[in-house]
Amino acid sequence: MADSPLSGIRILDFTWAWAGPFCNLQLAYLGAEVIKVESTLRPCVTRALPSFADGIVGPNRAGYFNQYNQGKKSILMNLANPDAIAIACELVKHCDVVTDNFAAGVMDKLGLGYDKLRKFKPDLIMISMSGYGQTGPFKGFVGYGPPASAASGMFFGTGYRDGDPAEIGISYADPNAGVFGAFAILTALARRALTGEGQYIDQSQFETALALMPEGLLMYEMAGREPVRDGNHDFVMSPNETYRAAGDDKWVSIAVGTEDEWRALCTAMDQPGLAQDPRFSNAALRKRNEIALDEIITGWTSKQDRWDVTRKLQGVGVAAFPSMTAKDIAEDPHLAERDYIVQLEHPEIGKRKHAGVPWKMSGTPCAVSKPAPIRGADTEEVLKTLLGYSRDRVEQLQKAGVLA
Amino acid sequence: MDNQRPSPFAAIKVVECGEGISAAYGAKMLADIGADVIKIEPPAGDLTRRRGPFPKDQPDPEKSGIFIYLNTNKRGVVADLKRPEGREVLGKLLERADILIHNVAPSQRAEHGLDSAQLCAKYPRLIATSISMFGDTGPYANYKGYELTASNAGGWANLSPGASPYPDLPPLKCFGSQCDFQGGAHAAFTSLAAWLHRLKSGKGQAIDVSEQEVITAMLEMNLTHYTYAGRVASRLGQRLLGPWFIADCADGKIFCLAVEEEQWKRLVELMGNPEWAQDDLFKDRLSRGANMDALKALMSDWISGWKTQELYQAAQKARVPFAPINTMKDLYENPHLRERGFFTQIEQPGVGKLTVPGMPSRYGVTQWSLRRAAPRLGEHTAEVRGELAKSA
Numbered sequence: 133m134a135d136s137p138l139s140g141i142r143i144l145d146f147t148w149a150w151a152g153p154f155c156n157l158q159l160a161y162l163g164a165e166v167i168k169v170e171s172t173l174r175p176c177v178t179r180a181l182p183s184f185a186d187g188i189v190g191p192n193r194a195g196y197f198n199q200y201n202q203g204k205k206s207i208l209m210n211l212a213n214p215d216a217i218a219i220a221c222e223l224v225k226h227c228d229v230v231t232d233n234f235a236a237g238v239m240d241k242l243g244l245g246y247d248k249l250r251k252f253k254p255d256l257i258m259i260s261m262s263g264y265g266q267t268g269p270f271k272g273f274v275g276y277g278p279p280a281s282a283a284s285g286m287f288f289g290t291g292y293r294d295g296d297p298a299e300i301g302i303s304y305a306d307p308n309a310g311v312f313g314a315f316a317i318l319t320a321l322a323r324r325a326l327t328g329e330g331q332y333i334d335q336s337q338f339e340t341a342l343a344l345m346p347e348g349l350l351m352y353e354m355a356g357r358e359p360v361r362d363g364n365h366d367f368v369m370s371p372n373e374t375y376r377a378a379g380d381d382k383w384v385s386i387a388v389g390t391e392d393e394w395r396a397l398c399t400a401m402d403q404p405g406l407a408q409d410p411r412f413s414n415a416a417l418r419k420r421n422e423i424a425l426d427e428i429i430t431g432w433t434s435k436q437d438r439w440d441v442t443r444k445l446q447g448v449g450v451a452a453f454p455s456m457t458a459k460d461i462a463e464d465p466h467l468a469e470r471d472y473i474v475q476l477e478h479p480e481i482g483k484r485k486h487a488g489v490p491w492k493m494s495g496t497p498c499a500v501s502k503p504a505p506i507r508g509a510d511t512e513e514v515l516k517t518l519l520g521y522s523r524d525r526v527e528q529l530q531k532a533g534v535l536a
Numbered sequence: 537m538d539n540q541r542p543s544p545f546a547a548i549k550v551v552e553c554g555e556g557i558s559a560a561y562g563a564k565m566l567a568d569i570g571a572d573v574i575k576i577e578p579p580a581g582d583l584t585r586r587r588g589p590f591p592k593d594q595p596d597p598e599k600s601g602i603f604i605y606l607n608t609n610k611r612g613v614v615a616d617l618k619r620p621e622g623r624e625v626l627g628k629l630l631e632r633a634d635i636l637i638h639n640v641a642p643s644q645r646a647e648h649g650l651d652s653a654q655l656c657a658k659y660p661r662l663i664a665t666s667i668s669m670f671g672d673t674g675p676y677a678n679y680k681g682y683e684l685t686a687s688n689a690g691g692w693a694n695l696s697p698g699a700s701p702y703p704d705l706p707p708l709k710c711f712g713s714q715c716d717f718q719g720g721a722h723a724a725f726t727s728l729a730a731w732l733h734r735l736k737s738g739k740g741q742a743i744d745v746s747e748q749e750v751i752t753a754m755l756e757m758n759l760t761h762y763t764y765a766g767r768v769a770s771r772l773g774q775r776l777l778g779p780w781f782i783a784d785c786a787d788g789k790i791f792c793l794a795v796e797e798e799q800w801k802r803l804v805e806l807m808g809n810p811e812w813a814q815d816d817l818f819k820d821r822l823s824r825g826a827n828m829d830a831l832k833a834l835m836s837d838w839i840s841g842w843k844t845q846e847l848y849q850a851a852q853k854a855r856v857p858f859a860p861i862n863t864m865k866d867l868y869e870n871p872h873l874r875e876r877g878f879f880t881q882i883e884q885p886g887v888g889k890l891t892v893p894g895m896p897s898r899y900g901v902t903q904w905s906l907r908r909a910a911p912r913l914g915e916h917t918a919e920v921r922g923e924l925a926k927s928a
Contacts (some may be wrong), residue, residue: 135737137729150756161730181757182776183765195760263857265898269871273852278780279859287861288780289711290697297782297789297861300710301771302695307754311721316675316897318728319569321882323902325735328543331901339878342867343896347712350601351589352864353891359864364684364693364709368587372684374693374706383706385693387682389583451669451680455688455707458762458769461752466674472749485763490728490749492671494656494739496733 136163137496141321144220144227145204146211146244150235150277150303151337152261153200154310157419159229159317161202161489161498167227167514168204169220170507171211172536179507185481191507192480198504202474206505208535215534219519224252226518229317233261233309236271246332255330257320261313265336275337277303284341287347291361298361305341326502338359346473355511370418371397374455375430377438383436383455384411386429386445394418396448401432461487477501511535543570543903548731551576551629552610552637553617553650555583557683557713558667558747561720562637566727567609568895568904574629574920576609576617581913582607591887597913599887604910608882612911613920623649626673629922630659634734635727639667639719646775653740655748662740663730667719671746681747686715690751693771695758699780700771707771718754719747778824779803781832782861788844789861792835795821807838884909 141164145156153168155177160166166184170176178197185193192198209216221244224230230249232239239245239260246258260266263275281287281304291298316333324330342349347357347367364385366372388394391414397408406412406428411421418425433441438454445452454460461484467473474488489498511530515521521529529535545566552563553576560575560582567573575582584606585597599605613629615622617640630636638650645651645666652672655664666672669689676689687693692715693707700708715726722745729740750757763768775781779794784790794803800821804813812818812834817827824831839847844860851858860866868891873879878895895904914924 137733147843158725162726169849183757183761183767185764195764199757199760264872265876268872268876270852274855274857276857279791279793279857282861283859283863284592285864286711287791287865288863290708292702292705292708296706298697299699299782301692301698302756302758304641304710304714308718311718311725312896314726315565315721315725316899318725318732319902320899322728322732323544325732329901331591331899333900334898335896336876336898339873340896342878343715343893344714345712346605346893347589347602349867350605350862350890354589354591354601354870355593355850364706366684371681374683374684374688376706378547381703385684385688387684395853396889446679449680451682451685452773453679453681453689455683455694456691456753457570457694458691458759461759465675466670467749467752469674470671470749472748472752473585476891487753487755488757490746490753492744493720493726493741494652494743496730498631512634
């Protein structure tokens with residue numbers, strides 16, 4: 133794209149699974165050219181996970197891969213082959229950023245460590261997004277998103293009232309690491325723009341999750357307590373809960389942060405007297421009598437459609453919203469009007485709905501430039517353009533198993 | 537922390553306003569790498585001053601833990617943006633600012649002097665980044681929202697906790713303020729991208745970050761389960777692959793995951809090759825998912841004999857990605873974090889030393905530091921007004 137925030141920035145992307153690809157996805161949305169290095173010998177796990185378009189299993193048909201690799205190029209390289217490593221080093225000369233999310237030390241073992249690569253590109257920016265970081269006693273530990281969320285204390289703090297620690301529904305530590313990775317790369321690009329220096333960034337998925345646990349950590353640090361699991365309830369605000377609505381497993385969240393909102397809620401429920409009820413007349417009292425309050429609100433919501441509750445309450449300035457399913461999101465008129473849901477023509481599976489860019493920029497619009505790549509689709513084009521390889525040479529390297 | 541050399545980012549001037557977590561976190565990310573951040577608070581103080589946690593649970597607006605975490609490295613100015621005098625201060629700050637990050641809702645922007653189009657017209661070099669619940673446009677643009685709203689509107693809560701046996705209990709939000717943090721983090725990196733673009737073009741612009749969309753982007757394979765296969769996932773139901781569950785050790789809880797066949801083989805070996813592991817019920821990861829209750833019962837006998845940290849280490853040594861359900865105490869005492877020096881200390885006047893999460897991404901060159909305590913309410917109002925008067 134001609135005038136994107138990161139036009140002209142090229143990234144050689146060795147990441148796979150979710151955290152790394154999610155990082156590079158943000159940079160692709162911002163207009164960077166992301167060259168994803170893949171191999172048929174060591175396929176990305178998300179190309180093999182359901183759901184598949186039309187129920188047909190195939191590397192280019194997986195929704196998971198196609199969601200998180202939009203706008204990228206794909207080249208095939210067998211990194212177990214020394215000739216492929218030599219080509220990768222040549223490519224680095226033409227790239228600004230190298231990304232990986234292998235376990236600690238793997239890039240060094242492959243012959244793609246930062247100290248070597250910077251010889252090919254002195255102002256190179258490189259980020260390794262491993263599970264536990266490149267140093268420390270747990271550096272070799274296997275990092276997956278769900279266990280990283282468990283280790284970060286998020287499971288300990290999450291759960292229903294008086295219940296056990298709970299999982300959190302998504303592999304949150306993965307996309308979170310990707311977001312921090314994107315910030316770190318932008319920081320390094322900004323620094324390079326000012327000083328000319330590149331740098332290496334050692335990012336630990338465990339630590340990026342901990343950065344977002346201050347409320348629990350500081351409770352222990354300052355008040356000597358562990359967080360208490362209490363469902364959707366807030367430390368301070370009340371009511372703050374997701375209530376049953378009419379229909380099968382339909383729910384609507386209601387959160388009240390001010391006394392004005394509280395009075396508006398009571399009026400909307402046709403119970404204006406509730407606002408003066410001595411059990412509920414300020415936030416601290418509502419918090420203390422929260423279970424009784426939740427029962428009263430459930431009595432009102434459970435007979436109504438969740439969207440009716442939402443419109444009624446939002447109409448009087450109260451934060452209410454349905455608990456959205458994937459179907460609700462895919463068909464939501466608001467997200468459609470904002471062009472958030474994108475449907476681009478994919479060469480193998482046609483048009484499918486995906487989540488798009490979660491921000492808008494007025495001067496340099498960001499968009500999904502193209503669907504996720506067919507595996508290896510750009511091998512020849514990239515080697516031709518960046519290294520001047522002929523078609524014959526590319527074919528030879530493919531036959532020799534170097535570009536495979 | 538190395539705070540001897542001046543950071544090249546000290547020349548980046550950031551203004552932050554609005555209340556709560558999202559904008560404050562986005563501005564914190566920029567402050568921590570060296571940007572000069574001025575936080576504008578309303579006269580009553582930011583609402584996070586009232587959220588705590590507080591030392592010994594005694595509320596005090598100058599001692600709120602979350603306020604301190606979000607606002608170290610910033611200078612604090614009080615200005616009431618609902619009044620002309622306050623908007624005048626904002627205007628002067630924006631004249632010399634590079635980046636504005638705020639989370640004032642679209643319906644309240646005009647009265648706060650924060651209409652994006654007007655800001656772009658008046659300050660053509662400014663990067664004006666707003667974080668809101670549903671974005672600046674569309675039918676829900678004026679809807680209100682808090683953390684719980686974002687978690688539900690983005691589709692995350694509906695999937696949580698996952699494989700729940702409690703259909704009568706509601707979709708569950710994750711601990712803390714994750715959606716607000718994500719809104720802030722997206723504001724921070726998109727603002728930096730726009731700043732990089734401004735180096736070449738000289739032009740600022742407005743950025744509209746929607747928390748709903750930020751969360752919807754994180755639903756893993758769940759959105760495409762629907763758009764590819766018509767399958768609607770929810771917090772109920774069953775895990776597809778196994779083993780995948782939380783179990784009890786002798787002294788705590790551990791999260792057990794071994795969904796790759798190689799991991800399962802190594803786990804079976806670690807368990808001492810029990811006979812039951814050869815049963816057809818557990819022959820592959822899908823079978824182990826389908827028969828998870830039986831699998832968990834059998835594995836639990838073995839797990840309960842272990843101490844959490846010892847099983848964690850033993851499993852990881854076998855390259856099986858178990859992880860403890862760490863408590864806050866566990867985290868502060870974690871030997872790995874200690875050796876990496878992850879936690880860092882700040883000295884907050886009136887509170888004393890606090891140990892807080894440090895650098896989230898370990899930079900080789902970029903200086904990351906906590907070099908200044910969080911501001912008392914209005915601490916820098918006079919100082920900043922003085923600077924504005926001088927530069928006028």
